[in-house]
Amino acid sequence: xxxxxxxxxxxxxxxxxxxxxxxxxxxxxxxxxxxxxxxxxxxxxxxxxxxxxxxxxxxxxxxxxxxxxxxxxxxxxxxxxxxxxxxxxxxxxxxxxxxxxxxxxxxxxxxxxxxxxxxxxxxxxxxxxxxxxxxxxxxxxxxxxxxxxxxxxxxxxxxxxxxxxxxxxxxxxxxxxxxxxxxxxxxxxxxxxxxxxxxxxxxxxxxxxxxxxxxxxxxxxxxxxxxxxxxxxxxxxxxxxxxxxxxxxxxxxxxxxxxxxxxxxxxxxxxxxxxxxxxxxxxxxxxxxxxxxxxxxxxxxx
Amino acid sequence: xxxxxxxxxxxxxxxxxxxxxxxxxxxxxxxxxxxxxxxxxxxxxxxxxxxxxxxxxxxxxxxxxxxxxxxxxxxxxxxxxxxxxxxxxxxxxxxxxxxxxxxxxxxxxxxxxxxxxxxxxxxxxxxxxxxxxxxxxxxxxxxxxxxxxxxxxxxxxxxxxxxxxxxxxxxxxxxxxxxxxxxxxxxxxxxxxxxxxxxxxxxxxxxxxxxxxxxxxxxxxxxxxxxxxxxxxxxxxxxxxxxxxxxx
Numbered sequence: 142x143x144x145x146x147x148x149x150x151x152x153x154x155x156x157x158x159x160x161x162x163x164x165x166x167x168x169x170x171x172x173x174x175x176x177x178x179x180x181x182x183x184x185x186x187x188x189x190x191x192x193x194x195x196x197x198x199x200x201x202x203x204x205x206x207x208x209x210x211x212x213x214x215x216x217x218x219x220x221x222x223x224x225x226x227x228x229x230x231x232x233x234x235x236x237x238x239x240x241x242x243x244x245x246x247x248x249x250x251x252x253x254x255x256x257x258x259x260x261x262x263x264x265x266x267x268x269x270x271x272x273x274x275x276x277x278x279x280x281x282x283x284x285x286x287x288x289x290x291x292x293x294x295x296x297x298x299x300x301x302x303x304x305x306x307x308x309x310x311x312x313x314x315x316x317x318x319x320x321x322x323x324x325x326x327x328x329x330x331x332x333x334x335x336x337x338x339x340x341x342x343x344x345x346x347x348x349x350x351x352x353x354x355x356x357x358x359x360x361x362x363x364x365x366x367x368x369x370x371x372x373x374x375x376x377x378x379x380x381x382x383x384x385x386x387x388x389x390x391x392x393x394x395x396x397x398x399x400x401x402x403x404x405x406x407x408x409x410x411x412x413x414x415x416x417x418x419x420x421x422x423x424x425x426x427x428x429x430x431x432x433x434x435x436x437x438x439x440x441x442x443x
Numbered sequence: 444x445x446x447x448x449x450x451x452x453x454x455x456x457x458x459x460x461x462x463x464x465x466x467x468x469x470x471x472x473x474x475x476x477x478x479x480x481x482x483x484x485x486x487x488x489x490x491x492x493x494x495x496x497x498x499x500x501x502x503x504x505x506x507x508x509x510x511x512x513x514x515x516x517x518x519x520x521x522x523x524x525x526x527x528x529x530x531x532x533x534x535x536x537x538x539x540x541x542x543x544x545x546x547x548x549x550x551x552x553x554x555x556x557x558x559x560x561x562x563x564x565x566x567x568x569x570x571x572x573x574x575x576x577x578x579x580x581x582x583x584x585x586x587x588x589x590x591x592x593x594x595x596x597x598x599x600x601x602x603x604x605x606x607x608x609x610x611x612x613x614x615x616x617x618x619x620x621x622x623x624x625x626x627x628x629x630x631x632x633x634x635x636x637x638x639x640x641x642x643x644x645x646x647x648x649x650x651x652x653x654x655x656x657x658x659x660x661x662x663x664x665x666x667x668x669x670x671x672x673x674x675x676x677x678x679x680x681x682x683x684x685x686x687x688x689x690x691x
Contacts, residue, residue, distance in 0.1 A: 191531075192690065194690060213533065222528075224525065225525045227457075227524050230454075230457045237453050238450045238454045239450070239533050242530075244445075
């Protein structure tokens, strides 16, 4: 199932939460939905599901709007927020009501509870659950209709390290089965290990759509890490060749504007000892910070 | 639609506040009936139909108001806990959800009305038998009381849909008839006492009227009931329109 958003715009009063946003999410891969806090990720998710009405644009699942599916849980499973549960209702009743609304049998409730490891606590009230347990309940709800498409908004929130690893492997497994998986997260290290493709937004606008590798290559800097006991002499020689140096300490520098091979040749020609010489590419985190820096809406006060 | 009905029924019975409210809605009228039937000094001048009305029908008004609170919670809780988003994600046709809620909660109002009256009737019968008091069963206001429970539930549901937050909608639902209409009726009464009958909840009271004497000019029971039903339909329709139109 292909998710397509075209020219989506949503305004709340004078604030534009989503601004002419277009992207496509393909099946068979995990697509990460990245953006700083307040960049419009959750609003976009709600627009995809027809919960909020866009001021312009549209979103479709296999060419049809979400609202046109009579039993949408069998097509699209969504975890919007683990807190969207009534605290005095049991986890089982929460799933039971959802299943009934889409004519899904009780057997499936037991299956999804076992899938997320919640069978033992399903009869307890949701108010007694930890955030991690609520996340698992939300994932169980998303899986109720065994859908071809899954939307997860920050699914790793509140999970312990083991839970985070579980959700990563779970999402990759779903994508491997050929499903369409769109997952938002601010945990970049997780996203780097989980996502194949990225949709990156800032202030509601699309910044980049493509593979994780493309994103890193396009937005992160490449440099050469050089370590030498004769760094002062080397830096003069490299500077004369147009390279710029950023010192990490007196013997180590990040060199840009010149390749590792050239640095090695200059050092050899001048009898300069090198302890380290390595091409270094940027991380997803670096690329993300660089690209979203101008668009961060809520910056912490120092 | 069957699925939506089943889902709403599961939701209604799986929330603690609803269960507590249903128990209270049934218990308070019985207690009131018990107190009145056991202790009230019904003199020889009290008509037998009034003995019955005061003992059995008046306590049902408490059940009717609590039915209204249940109606508010039926949709207000969904907004309060944001489960409305989960509900509409599972059933994007919002009219189906609202229709299912109206049917389930309206039916529940009916059941509470019938049960409350039946329990009060049984309690009063036992007390009167012990006290050797005679009374006259008046059926029409009993039917009116059941209808009032249904209409109040739906009115509360409509108000909940309009206001979304129970913390706001429940006080409005209780203050409107109990305080605002009281003040407005005093003002209207000083201008022209026949205007008082146009107040919706004052009009609704005629559904359960068990006395023959009428101090002020009012609509007949049927017209009063239809008039309040019209208000209820209007509030529900405004709520429905807003829910369809607003972001979830």
